[in-house]
Amino acid sequence: MMIWAQSFAVTTPDDTSIVVRRDFGAVPTKVWRALTEPEHLRRWLGDPSFPLTTCEMDVRVGGRYRWVFTPPDGPGAMGVSGTYDEVARPRRLVTTEQFDDYPGPSVNTLVLDERADGRTAMTLTVRYVDREMRDGWVASGMAEGLGRGYERLDDALEAMEG
């Protein structure tokens, strides 16, 4: 099944995972730097309305990271932290991820494949602890259907039962 298909495609290939795919117009080494170096990350991962106010990253096996986004005018900070478990520049990065206020944790496997045209195909596999947690995240698509007058609920349910 596929959900949330807008600028990126999300699929659920097995019981506990969500897979996000997106292409970028640069070679993997460059995408890798943008994803793993704080001075780059601060500039695209944060934005003026939701800046990345804490960006600590120790990108080596066993190292930890901590990101906090803080809105400049008011509450609603979002924190996420985890560890680096595999670091194979520029192809593969395995991390754990736990949001402060959302269900988790997950193991995230980021794979960057170089395409013939010099672009990079990114595949991010987010694996949750169990099916229940994964389905909960997927079911948020169903909740969205309910919240928006049910129009997407039947499709979402059909996809989930299949």
Added chain:
Amino acid sequence: MTTLDVVPARDPLSLVFAALADPTRRAMLTRLRRGPATVGQLGEPFAMTGPAVSKHLRVLERAGLITRGRVAQARPATLAAEPMKQVAEWAEQFREFWDLRYDRLEDYLTTMADEPEDDR
């Protein structure tokens, strides 16, 4: 393979997610879209006993997804919109967040200087 420490999540969203994770409970919620229903009515499509239905309803009720009324002996269940709205808002924020971030990354990559290792 990396192993995960299972830390039981206690936030309200987790309760809703756990409640939504079960196909029987999702079917019950779908039935409740048509209006309130009793334990008997909800169990009928699944040939399920009253206690089994009640167990599912308790999970839904604890997550705030339904409310239970009191009509004589029956306690008809009614769909509650608010938690669904909260999860929907979260899902929308999550999608918007990553849509925006990936678009920003795409733009940012065009401004990054090449390094010798970027051999194209």
